[in-house]
Amino acid sequence: METPNFKKLLDARNFCIIFADGFYESEGRKKALLIVGHKILNAAYVVMTARLSYLEYSVEEFEKKRNQKRIAHLQNELKGLGVSV
Secondary structure: OOOOOHHHHHHHHHHHHHHHHHHOOOOOHHHHHHHHHHHHHHHHHHHHHHOOOOOOOOHHHHHHHHHHHHHHHHHHHHHHOOOOO
């Protein structure tokens, strides 16, 4: 199996820090960095323990997968409201 690509993880970290600076400004930079860092560490842990390699999805694949999940979620909501689908 392929080893995890740490350069891509670091690039993701840098993006998240830049994103956090603007997005979480009202809550404080330190708190935002802690939240983003926690998410990155969780992702890195999963990648390293499962020995996963980086998979890059195209925009079309991502949109298709997201739409399928959304359809399933909305169908479950309708069933919960008593509407037959």
